[in-house]
Amino acid sequence: MATLPLGQSTQYPDQYDPSLLFPIPRIENRKKLSIKENQALPFVGVDIWNAFELSWLNKKGKPQIALAEFQIPADSPNMIESKSFKLYLNSLNSARFEDENEVKERLITDLSAVAGSKITTRLNPTEAISKKGMQEMGGILMDRLDIEVDPSLPADPNLLGVNESFGPIEQCLVSHLLKSNCPVTGQPDWASVQIRYQGRPILEEGLLRYLIGFRQLGEFHEHCVETIFTDIKRQCKPEKLSVYARYTRRGGLDINPFRTDHNSPWPENIRHARQ
Numbered sequence: 001m002a003t004l005p006l007g008q009s010t011q012y013p014d015q016y017d018p019s020l021l022f023p024i025p026r027i028e029n030r031k032k033l034s035i036k037e038n039q040a041l042p043f044v045g046v047d048i049w050n051a052f053e054l055s056w057l058n059k060k061g062k063p064q065i066a067l068a069e070f071q072i073p074a075d076s077p078n079m080i081e082s083k084s085f086k087l088y089l090n091s092l093n094s095a096r097f098e099d100e101n102e103v104k105e106r107l108i109t110d111l112s113a114v115a116g117s118k119i120t121t122r123l124n125p126t127e128a129i130s131k132k133g134m135q136e137m138g139g140i141l142m143d144r145l146d147i148e149v150d151p152s153l154p155a156d157p158n159l160l161g162v163n164e165s166f167g168p169i170e171q172c173l174v175s176h177l178l179k180s181n182c183p184v185t186g187q188p189d190w191a192s193v194q195i196r197y198q199g200r201p202i203l204e205e206g207l208l209r210y211l212i213g214f215r216q217l218g219e220f221h222e223h224c225v226e227t228i229f230t231d232i233k234r235q236c237k238p239e240k241l242s243v244y245a246r247y248t249r250r251g252g253l254d255i256n257p258f259r260t261d262h263n264s265p266w267p268e269n270i271r272h273a274r275q
Helices: 027-031 080-090 100-115 126-132 204-216 221-236
Strands: 023-025 044-057 063-073 077-081 120-124 169-181 187-199 240-249 253-260
Touching: 023 027, 023 187, 027 221, 044 080, 063 100, 063 126, 077 080, 077 100, 080 253, 100 120, 120 126, 169 204, 169 221, 187 221, 204 221, 221 253
Parallel strands: none
Antiparallel strands: 023 077, 044 063, 044 253, 063 120, 169 187, 187 240, 240 253
């Protein structure tokens, strides 16, 4: 076959290999946000990963499948690079395990070691996930705004502001127009983002223009959400703030970071239409 200009083939492992997992220190991006190492974080949160291509062998050699949910705490020292995560999960395909609990414990051990903090996981049968269905983010959809915007301009925090004529309110704003690019492969990453806050009303047109400015940014999902959180907190000064993004699936994985500065419940892990 003629060589296709579509990238290079990837050698997938045929034996279980936890060394495939690659850590990315969170502090590197946080330094750009003026968050110093060993400094208390301005948020708490979690990265919710969903894996749709998990398989292993039982004692008799029969393949087993499950959908997996992983929760990696935002205060862990490291993220896990997504392609290395995919390769690691694929390395389980030919590994034999006593039962599902052994698989779960192996996942927790390996991923916690790389993240530098204890992660949690849940293995679900496909039937359980299908019963949950799909649900879009609740809130005021900013995409309804008929604005003029230059999508080539980078995200500018100075676009963010509040209406000083009003006192504090509680509001939830949503956009499906968040897009960034993988800093490793350059591939586009698409997401919906939900911003809950208590404070003076945030100017929606400026916020939407700001979010559209991520279209040319090469950055990891987790870093994008932390940047959005930090910029809104500094520019708009809400009393309370939560930012939650759900990214579309790529390589059998989706990543859904959540950051908050108060005792907000973790969001439910429910798929959206684009996931």
